[in-house]
Amino acid sequence: xxxxxxxxxxxxxxxxxKITLECSQTMGHDKMYWYQQDPGMELHLIHYxxxxxxxxxxxxxxxxxxxxxxxxxxxxxxxxxxxxxTSQYLCASSETxxxxxxxQYFGAGTRLSVL
Amino acid sequence: xxxxxxxxxxxxxxxxxxxxxxxxxxxxAFQYFMWYRQYSRKGPELLMYTYxxxxxxxxxxxxxxxxxxxxxxxxxxxxxxxxxATYLCAMSRNQGGKLIxxxxxxxxxxx
Numbered sequence: 001x002x003x004x005x006x007x008x009x010x011x012x013x014x015x016x017x018k019i020t021l022e023c024s025q026t027m028g029h030d031k032m033y034w035y036q037q038d039p040g041m042e043l044h045l046i047h048y049x050x051x052x053x054x055x056x057x058x059x060x061x062x063x064x065x066x067x068x069x070x071x072x073x074x075x076x077x078x079x080x081x082x083x084x085x086t087s088q089y090l091c092a093s094s095e096t097x098x099x100x101x102x103x104q105y106f107g108a109g110t111r112l113s114v115l
Numbered sequence: 116x117x118x119x120x121x122x123x124x125x126x127x128x129x130x131x132x133x134x135x136x137x138x139x140x141x142x143x144a145f146q147y148f149m150w151y152r153q154y155s156r157k158g159p160e161l162l163m164y165t166y167x168x169x170x171x172x173x174x175x176x177x178x179x180x181x182x183x184x185x186x187x188x189x190x191x192x193x194x195x196x197x198x199x200a201t202y203l204c205a206m207s208r209n210q211g212g213k214l215i216x217x218x219x220x221x222x223x224x225x226x
Contacts (some may be wrong), residue, residue, distance in 0.1 A: 002176045004158075006158075007205065022165045029226050031211070040216045040218060040219075041157075041218060042119070042121075042203075042215075042216040042217055042219070043203070043216040044118070045213065045214075057212075063161070090158055090159070092158075099210070100164075100213065101175045101210045101211035102149065102164070102207045102210060102211065102212065103149070103161055103164060104160075104161075104214060106151075106158030106160065107158050108157050109156075109157070109158050110158070111156075
């Protein structure tokens with residue numbers, strides 16, 4: 001089982017609130033990712049990081065921001081949540097070297113509902 | 116057009132059946148192919164990982180890649196109710212490259 005943890009697992013909040021979704025991994029992986037997953041749709045990459053102080057936007061435009069101050073921690077923040085942000089958010093990590101770099105290990109996800 | 120196409124199902128089979136799950140893709144540069152299994156309210160977990168064309172077997176699971184047809188398959192033999200989950204295919208052009216996921220196929224195995 002992958003050692004990557006997301007909190008909270010479920011979150012229901014009102015429009016306009018600021019929220020932070022937490023993601024931590026204990027595998028020492030340099031690469032970390034945030035995906036958005038909606039029912040019946042493919043995973044969409046919204047942010048990724050190749051190491052401390054490195055963050056990039058993914059393919060899907062997102063109003064969220066991320067930070068990477070520590071290797072093991074990759075939080076995602078929404079400054080002002082809207083109903084359109086309702087989705088499942090998945091965090092993942094992967095190795096940087098070796099022949100298993102493509103394998104991403106996922107957390108259990110945070111299911112966000114914005115009312 | 117999506118780079119990776121996967122029939123979302125749902126697919127319902129009786130226990131013991133052989134299940135075939137498939138993905139097609141359009142980019143011939145993909146070389147690394149994965150199948151992830153995602154149980155309800157959980158994150159995806161890696162099931163099979165293959166490089167280039169050919170078959171790979173692991174217990175009741177067989178992954179097959181046909182690069183000439185741009186088609187990958189996952190076969191599940193003697194399916195069990197515990198196999199009920201969503202199966203996602205994913206692929207990448209190179210080591211450490213971005214993963215492109217299919218929509219996922221929802222599988223239900225009935226006792």
